[in-house]
Amino acid sequence: MEAVLELTKDNIQDVVDASMKQIVVLAFWSQQSPESVALSQTLTGMAQKQFGRFVLAKVDCDKEIEIANYFQIQNMPTTLVLSEGKPIDGFAGLQEEEQIAAMLDKHLPAQWQLQLNEAKNLLALQDAEPALVLLKQAYTESPNAEIALVYADACLMLDDFEFAAELLATVGLADQDSYYQSLKAKLALALDAADSPEIRQLQQLVDNEPDNITQLLLLVKALHQAKRNEEALAILFSPLSKDIGVANGDAKQLFLEILTALGQGNTLANQYRRKLYSLLY
Structure with a gap:
């Protein structure tokens, strides 16, 4: 109407x-x-x-x-x-x-409730990206467990496993219902799929030769492809913090590519973008 x-x-x-x-x-x-x-x-x-x-x-x-x-x-x-x-x-x-x-x-639903309801309708249609925008707004207004669960669901649909895990970690015992359990199971399966033999092998090589920047870049690329971006950025930031031009600038270029792929509104990207700026300026 x-x-x-x-x-x-x-x-x-x-x-x-x-x-x-x-x-x-x-x-x-x-x-x-x-x-x-x-x-x-x-x-x-x-x-x-x-x-x-x-x-x-x-x-x-x-x-x-x-x-x-x-x-x-x-x-x-x-x-x-x-x-x-x-x-x-x-x-x-x-x-x-x-x-x-x-x-x-006194009589009207809160704005976050309307945004949550609309996001649920969008997720039912498998339209996760616009739902994510609404959920971010709703969660900013009222960071409660009801929103956190749907927000985590949208993140899982978009392969943002790290933020989904953060959201699920905020859900208290009283709100850990069957929906929560299903999301935890989805997350566990997604993380298992992302932990490939290739990544484990590359991680072992980097552990054995921590100064081998070529191996480190390969590991970072593999982690990024597996949507494990928080790990990828943390690993890559370590050599950059010591030498911004390491690997003839390839490390910085890869770092920027990951930030760009995550997008302007991504919390993790914004966090590491600020860290990079602190090195540059």
């Missing part, structure tokens, strides 16, 4: 039905009342800014007298909050946006 609509006799049943699942704000107004026109504009702006949190149904009482009478409207403006077909709150007269927001917040 649209964020803002005009309530009439023709669509009133649709609006009442919508209130069974979502808060509907009824704004009774009249062109004869400047205050109600001003309030209607304020509510319209709020509904558009908070799209998805509530539906604003505006009632032009000059045209829809029957609807106004049904709700026993005595004064203009009057605002009612409708839930499950019944008024549960409201106010008469003009109020500031901050006062209205405080009243509505």
